[in-house]
Amino acid sequence: MASITLHNLAVTLGEPLFSNLNFSLGAGDRVGIVAANGRGKSTLLNCIAERLEPTAGDVTRARGLTIGYVEQNVAPALAEMCFHAAVGDALPADQADGEGWRVDVMLDSFDVPEALRQRPLAQLSGGWQRLALVARAAVTEPDVLLLDEPTNHLDLFKIALLENWLNGLPRDTAVLVASHDRAFLEATTNRTLFLRAEQSQQFQLAYNRARAALDTIDASEQQRYEKDLKTAQQLRRQAAKLNNLGVNSGSDLLTVKTRQLKQRAERIEDAARPGHRERSAGAIRLASSGSQAKILVTLDDAAVTTPDGTLLFKTGKLWIRQGDRIVLLGPNGAGKTRLMEMIRRAVETPADGTAAVRATPSLKLGYSDQALAHLPDGDTPMATLTRLFALGEPKARSLLAGAGIRVDMQGRPTGRLSGGQKARLAMLVLNLTAPNFHLLDEPTNHLDIEGQEALEGELLAEEASCLLVSHDRSFVRAVGNRFWQIVRKRLVEVDGPEAFFTSASQPA
Numbered sequence: 001m002a003s004i005t006l007h008n009l010a011v012t013l014g015e016p017l018f019s020n021l022n023f024s025l026g027a028g029d030r031v032g033i034v035a036a037n038g039r040g041k042s043t044l045l046n047c048i049a050e051r052l053e054p055t056a057g058d059v060t061r062a063r064g065l066t067i068g069y070v071e072q073n074v075a076p077a078l079a080e081m082c083f084h085a086a087v088g089d090a091l092p093a094d095q096a097d098g099e100g101w102r103v104d105v106m107l108d109s110f111d112v113p114e115a116l117r118q119r120p121l122a123q124l125s126g127g128w129q130r131l132a133l134v135a136r137a138a139v140t141e142p143d144v145l146l147l148d149e150p151t152n153h154l155d156l157f158k159i160a161l162l163e164n165w166l167n168g169l170p171r172d173t174a175v176l177v178a179s180h181d182r183a184f185l186e187a188t189t190n191r192t193l194f195l196r197a198e199q200s201q202q203f204q205l206a207y208n209r210a211r212a213a214l215d216t217i218d219a220s221e222q223q224r225y226e227k228d229l230k231t232a233q234q235l236r237r238q239a240a241k242l243n244n245l246g247v248n249s250g251s252d253l254l255t256v257k258t259r260q261l262k263q264r265a266e267r268i269e270d271a272a273r274p275g276h277r278e279r280s281a282g283a284i285r286l287a288s289s290g291s292q293a294k295i296l297v298t299l300d301d302a303a304v305t306t307p308d309g310t311l312l313f314k315t316g317k318l319w320i321r322q323g324d325r326i327v328l329l330g331p332n333g334a335g336k337t338r339l340m341e342m343i344r345r346a347v348e349t350p351a352d353g354t355a356a357v358r359a360t361p362s363l364k365l366g367y368s369d370q371a372l373a374h375l376p377d378g379d380t381p382m383a384t385l386t387r388l389f390a391l392g393e394p395k396a397r398s399l400l401a402g403a404g405i406r407v408d409m410q411g412r413p414t415g416r417l418s419g420g421q422k423a424r425l426a427m428l429v430l431n432l433t434a435p436n437f438h439l440l441d442e443p444t445n446h447l448d449i450e451g452q453e454a455l456e457g458e459l460l461a462e463e464a465s466c467l468l469v470s471h472d473r474s475f476v477r478a479v480g481n482r483f484w485q486i487v488r489k490r491l492v493e494v495d496g497p498e499a500f501f502t503s504a505s506q507p508a
Contacts, residue, residue, distance in 0.1 A: 003027055003065055003144060003174055004048060009057035011043050016197045018044065021057070023193060023202060025144065027172040032179060032189035032207055037404075037420030037448045040195050041178035045069065045146045048176070068137030069146045074129050079122040083112060083132055086121055090136040106135045109165060126153030127332075134162065145169075147177040151184050152445070155332040156471045160505035163187045180448045182207055183473035228268050235265040284403075284427045284451055286366075286458035293360040296320045296437050296465055297343055299491075302356035304335045304342065312338060313489040315356075320437075325459060326467045327476050329500045330486030336469045337369075339491075340439050343467065347437065366435030368426050370442035370469075377415025381405050381425055384414065389432050403428040419446030427455065438466035444475050473501055 003025055010019040017040030025031060033041050046052035047059055049069045061067075078086050088103045095102070107117060110131050121129050130153050137145060151159050159181070166175060166188045179185055185192070185207035192210035194201045201217065203210040239261035297320040304312045312335030320326060328336045344367055347359040367374065375384060385396040400410050403424045405417065414422060423446040430438070438459075444452045456478045459466065470476050476497050485494045494500070 003062045005060040006048075007058045007060065009044075009047065009059065010055045011040060011047065011052075012055045013043070018195050018197060018200055019056075020198075021195075021200050023200075025174050025176060027143070027174055029191055030166075030175045030177075030189045031191040031193055032177055032185040032210075033193050033195055034185070034207070034211075034449065035178075035195035036450050037418060037446075039197075042072070042148050044195060045148055045176065045178060049146060062143075065144065066140065066142040067144045067146060068140060068142035070133050070137045070148060070150055072148050072152065074121055074133065078132075080120050082118045082120055083107070083124065083128070084117045086132055087135045087139055090139050092140070102139050103135075106139045110135060111161060127155060127158050130154055131158065131162070142173075144174045144176065147175065147179070149179055150177060151179060151181045151471075154471065156473070156501070156504045157331055159184060159471060164505070180444075180452065181472065181474075182449060182452075228271070232265040232268040235261045235268070239265070284424060284447075284454040284458060285431045286427070286455075286462050286464060293362055294322050296322060296324075296360055296363055297346070297467075298358045300356045300358070302339075302342065304338050304491075306335075306338070311489065313486050313491055315339070315491040318484070318491065318493070320465065320467060322465055323463050324465055324467075324482050325479050326482040326484055327480035327497060328467060328469050328484050328486075329494070329497060331504075334486045336486070337441060340369075340441055340467065340469065344439055363437045364433070364435045366430045366433050366438040368430060368438075368440050368443055370445055372422055372426050375414050375422060375426060375429070377413055379414050380411050381414060381417070382410045384425070384429065385432070388429065391432075399428060399432075400425075420448060420451065423447050424451065427451075436465065438464055438468070440466055440468040440470075442470055443468065444470060444472045473497070 005025075006021050006023040009021040009023075011017045012019075021044075033044065035041050043052060047054050049067055050059075051069075078089075081089065084103060084107065087106060088100060091099065091102065112128070112131070112135075116124060116128060121132055124132070130150060134147070134150060150162060154162065163184065169175070175188070177185070177189065189206050190204070192203050192205060192207055194210075194214055201214055203213055205213060239258045242261065243255075243258040299315040299318040299320075301317060302315045304315065306312060328339065330336050342357050343359070344365065346357040347363050347365045350359060350361065379387075381400050382393070382396055385391055385399065386393070391399070397407060397410060401407060405421050405425060409417060409421065414425065417425065423443075427443075443455060447455065452472065452475055456475060458464070459479050468479070480497065483494050483497055483500075484491055485500055
C-alpha cells in the first residue's frame with residue numbers, strides 16, 4: 001500500500017523543474033532521487049513534506065503518516081543549541097520528559113562522543129552537524145524519512161556509519177534520498193527516480209543499473225528521432241521529384257501525391273522528439289601546460305605535524321611522477337590536508353620548502369581546497385576572473401556563463417552562489433590557470449553527478465598529474481592510478497582503495 005502518491009505533480013519556478021510526475025512511495029521503499037544541481041530535488045522533497053505548494057498536481061499521504069525531513073543546512077535557531085538538546089527538541093512535548101532516553105539511544109547509534117553532546121552545533125564540524133540533523137529527524141521514528149544531500153561534509157567513516165544505520169532501519173520505514181553520491185545511492189536504495197523537466201524516469205533498480213537502463217532508453221530515443229528525421233527528409237526529396245514531374249506533365253495526380261508526401265513528412269517531424277539531453281549546470285574543463293620533468297615532487301621522509309608540532313605521520317621516500325593521479329587515503333584528522341599544504345608551499349615558494357619536500361622548478365600548480373577558501377565570499381565571480389587573469393569583461397562574462405554562472409549572478413558576492421556554482425567557478429579558475437600539477441582537496445564537494453563525471457573525464461583525458469583527497473568512492477575508483485594510505489603514522493603505497501573502503505565500513 002502506498003504511503004505517499006504523487007499525481008501529475010509539477011513545479012515551475014521561473015522554468016519548469018518537473019511536470020506530470022506520477023510516483024508512489026510504499027512502506028519499505030528506498031528511493032534515490034537524481035538530478036543536476038538546481039533541477040528540483042529539494043523542491044520535490046519540500047512538496048512531499050508540505051512545505052511548498054506545487055504548481056499543479058496533487059500529493060496524497062496516508063492518514064496518520066509521519067514524515068522526518070533532513071534538510072541540507074542547520075537552521076539558525078538550532079545552531080546555538082547543543083547536540084543533545086537539538087535532537088531532543090524534535091520530540092513531541094508529550095514525549096520530551098518521559099522518553100528523553102530516545103535521544104541518548106540515537107546519539108549512541110551515531111557514535112557521537114560524549115565530549116560533543118553538550119557543544120553547540122555551530123561549534124561542530126559540518127559532518128557532525130549533518131548527523132545531528134539526521135538524528136533529529138529519526139528520533140521521532142517517522143514512517144517516511146526524507147534526506148536532502150545527507151552525505152555532504154561527511155568523511156568516509158561517517159558515510160559508512162550512515163549507510164549501515166539506514167540499512168538497519170525497520171523494514172517498513174520508507175526512505176527518499178536526494179544525493180549526488182553514486183556509491184551511497186548504490187548502497188542504500190533499491191529504486192531510482194531521475195527527475196526531469198518533461199518526462200521523469202523511474203526504475204525498480206539501485207543507481208548503477210538504473211543509470212545504465214536510463215542511458216539505453218535515452219540512446220534509443222535519440223536513434224528513433226534521427227531515423228524519423230531521415231525518413232521525413234526522404235519523403236521531402238520524393239515530393240520534390242514528383243512535383244517536378246507533375247509540373248512538366250501537368251498531372252493532377254502527381255500534384256496530389258506531392259502534397260500527401262509533404263504532409264506525411266510534416267507529421268513525422270512534428271511528432272519526432274530528440275533523446276533527452278540534460279541541461280548542463282555548467283561546463284567543466286581542465287587544461288594542462290605540460291612539464292618535461294618526469295619526477296614532479298619528492299618526499300624524503302617528511303614529517304607531517306600538527307601546528308603545535310605533534311607528529312601525525314612520516315612519508316618515507318616517495319615520488320610523484322608525470323601522469324600520476326595519486327589518492328591520499330586516511331581518516332579525518334590523520335594529516336592529509338597538512339601534507340597537501342606542505343607540498344603546496346614547496347611548489348609555490350620553493351625557498352620556504354624543506355629538503356624533505358622538493359618540487360621541480362617547472363611546476364605550475366592548480367590548487368582547490370575543500371572549503372574553496374581561495375574564492376573569498378566577499379569577492380564577485382567577475383572580479384575573481386579579472387583579478388587573477390588578463391581577461392576583458394566580455395570574455396570573462398562568456399566564460400562564467402559557460403561555467404553555469406548566469407549574468408545576473410556574476411556581479412554578486414561569491415558567497416551568494418550555490419555550492420554547485422561555486423564549485424564550477426573553482427574548476428573554471430583551475431582551467432584558466434592551465435597547471436601541470438593539481439592538488440585537489442575534496443574537488444567533488446557540491447558537484448552534481450554530471451559535474452563529477454565531467455571532472456573525471458577531464459582528469460583522464462588531459463592525463464593530469466595530481467594528488468587528491470576525496471571521500472567520493474566512485475570518483476576515487478574512476479580517477480586514481482596510485483594510492484597512498486596513512487597507516488600507523490606512516491605513509492605507505494597500497495594497491496588500491498578497496499581495503500580502506502572496507503575498513504571504513506566496519507563498526508568500530
